[in-house]
Amino acid sequence: MRLATHWRRWAAGTAAAVVVLPLGWLWYGSLLPGEYDMAQMGYADWGGGPRGEHAGMTGAHHGTPVAELTADPDRPAEVRETLTVHDDGRRITVNGSTPGPMIRAREGDLVEVTLVNDNLADGTTLHWHGVDVPNAVDGVAGVTQDAVMPGEEHVYRFVAEDVGTYWYHSHQVSHEQVQRGLLGALVVDPAQAAPADVDETFLIHRYTAAGSLNGVEGFTEVDAEPGDEVRLRLVNTENGLATVWLPGATFRVLAVDGTDVNQPGDLTEVAIPLPAGGRVDLGFTVPEDGVRVDFSGGPSLGFAADAPESRARPPDEVVDLLTYGEPEAPPFDIEDPDRRFEYVIDRKPGFLDGRPGLWWTVNGGIFPDVPMYMVSEGDVVVFEVTNNSGDAHPMHLHGHHALVLSRDGEPATGSPWWVDSLEVAVGETYEVAVLADNPGVWMDHCHNLPHAAEGLVAHLMYDGVTSSYAVGGDHGNHPE
Numbered sequence: 268m269r270l271a272t273h274w275r276r277w278a279a280g281t282a283a284a285v286v287v288l289p290l291g292w293l294w295y296g297s298l299l300p301g302e303y304d305m306a307q308m309g310y311a312d313w314g315g316g317p318r319g320e321h322a323g324m325t326g327a328h329h330g331t332p333v334a335e336l337t338a339d340p341d342r343p344a345e346v347r348e349t350l351t352v353h354d355d356g357r358r359i360t361v362n363g364s365t366p367g368p369m370i371r372a373r374e375g376d377l378v379e380v381t382l383v384n385d386n387l388a389d390g391t392t393l394h395w396h397g398v399d400v401p402n403a404v405d406g407v408a409g410v411t412q413d414a415v416m417p418g419e420e421h422v423y424r425f426v427a428e429d430v431g432t433y434w435y436h437s438h439q440v441s442h443e444q445v446q447r448g449l450l451g452a453l454v455v456d457p458a459q460a461a462p463a464d465v466d467e468t469f470l471i472h473r474y475t476a477a478g479s480l481n482g483v484e485g486f487t488e489v490d491a492e493p494g495d496e497v498r499l500r501l502v503n504t505e506n507g508l509a510t511v512w513l514p515g516a517t518f519r520v521l522a523v524d525g526t527d528v529n530q531p532g533d534l535t536e537v538a539i540p541l542p543a544g545g546r547v548d549l550g551f552t553v554p555e556d557g558v559r560v561d562f563s564g565g566p567s568l569g570f571a572a573d574a575p576e577s578r579a580r581p582p583d584e585v586v587d588l589l590t591y592g593e594p595e596a597p598p599f600d601i602e603d604p605d606r607r608f609e610y611v612i613d614r615k616p617g618f619l620d621g622r623p624g625l626w627w628t629v630n631g632g633i634f635p636d637v638p639m640y641m642v643s644e645g646d647v648v649v650f651e652v653t654n655n656s657g658d659a660h661p662m663h664l665h666g667h668h669a670l671v672l673s674r675d676g677e678p679a680t681g682s683p684w685w686v687d688s689l690e691v692a693v694g695e696t697y698e699v700a701v702l703a704d705n706p707g708v709w710m711d712h713c714h715n716l717p718h719a720a721e722g723l724v725a726h727l728m729y730d731g732v733t734s735s736y737a738v739g740g741d742h743g744n745h746p747e
């Protein structure tokens with residue numbers, strides 16, 4: 268009897284140990300050091316070449332520090348702004364409002380923005396979403412700079428080479444700071460080209476459960492007359508897909524993520540799905556009885572039109588950018604890429620920095636056990652992004668534009684479709700091509716920002732670049 272009890276206890280204890288010890292090991296192994304730099308994280312090397320050739324963090328401790336990858340420091344700025352961010356307890360404002368002021372530059376201008384942190388206790392940064400800025404001013408805390416603490420300031424300088432519609436937002440504790448309002452529009456006009464009669468920019472955002480346009484819930488009347496040519500720039504700053512539709516009107520999609528569509532055709536009764544972080548510029552002529560633009564989440568716009576009496580449902584059909592517009596030869600050779608990378612998104616239970624949960628995985632690993640995609644300057648890189656995770660992910664690569672090649676094996680046949688924010692729906696696989704022409708360390712993450720905080724983050728890193736900053740540590744850098 269005594270012996271049996273003893274035996275049972277021993278068996279139970281062993282069984283518990285069999286479960287607990289490996290779990291403890293997993294937990295311990297998942298803990299991030301108090302401070303870590305990108306290059307030392309022991310990221311698995313998923314480089315396309317033979318291991319060793321580009322393996323490891325070549326140049327991690329010798330080479331060009333990220334901080335030196337700047338615009339010409341001696342060139343005077345054409346556009347100068349100071350943006351002061353303030354936490355009023357409820358929202359985070361930029362120069363007293365949210366969204367913050369629009370920054371508008373002309374192609375080729377040097378833009379110089381001074382960020383001042385009034386009182387954001389966590390610190391803050393500014394990231395220029397979709398603009399291929401020099402790496403030093405990409406604004407990612409712990410990757411390209413330290414978070415700017417209360418009372419401190421930080422200067423960002425870049426040449427506005429990319430014409431189009433962009434936005435800026437915090438990349439420090441971004442899942443909180445962006446939702447609470449630390450964001451604004453950035454528009455770069457072409458060096459020459461006559462402006463449209465009406466050129467308006469709206470940031471789509473949810474401060475509360477309801478959607479808003481430039482902070483206004485409900486209906487906004489835009490100043491326009493029948494016959495006006497309109498360029499309507501829309502920026503989705505939410506965490507999820509936004510749907511936009513123009514009941515009854517004929518329109519064109521003039522640009523996607525800042526890049527003009529080649530020969531866009533007329534559309535009617537189709538909805539436009541706009542990924543988190545993504546932008547579209549829509550073009551239309553205001554007809555006699557006006558145009559209304561409706562948005563998921565409730566808000567709407569009227570161009571020479573009144574508030575809707577009741578809202579129609581969005582059309583079932585959506586514009587498919589894989590086939591929209593006319594093809595054009597790509598600016599680099601995509602037939603024979605130097606590297607092919609897989610970016611497979613899934614999810615599994617485990618530990619993320621010691622926290623148990625169901626976390627997003629990249630190529631099977633939970634952050635930081637995810638790829639550091641290593642490239643050399645000049646490489647043509649093809650990414651195959653596959654979403655097996657059961658939830659949609661708006662994927663965003665910093666510092667580069669990506670050309671969509673195919674979706675689920677179906678080649679792109681429309682206008683070149685350039686993205687920096689690509690919705691990868693459940694079960695989809697996209698192939699995109701990137702020209703590695705902007706040395707640095709670049710985030711490649713999900714722009715549903717809570718997902719990024721749940722580990723859906725990887726990086727693209729160039730040979731010969733030194734990571735100069737660290738996540739965690741004295742600066743409390745937490746980019747997600």
Ligand code: C2O
Binds near residue numbers: 710712
């Ligand atoms: Cu719009 Cu990594 O961000």
Ligand code: CU
Binds near residue numbers: 659
């Ligand atoms: Cu996601």
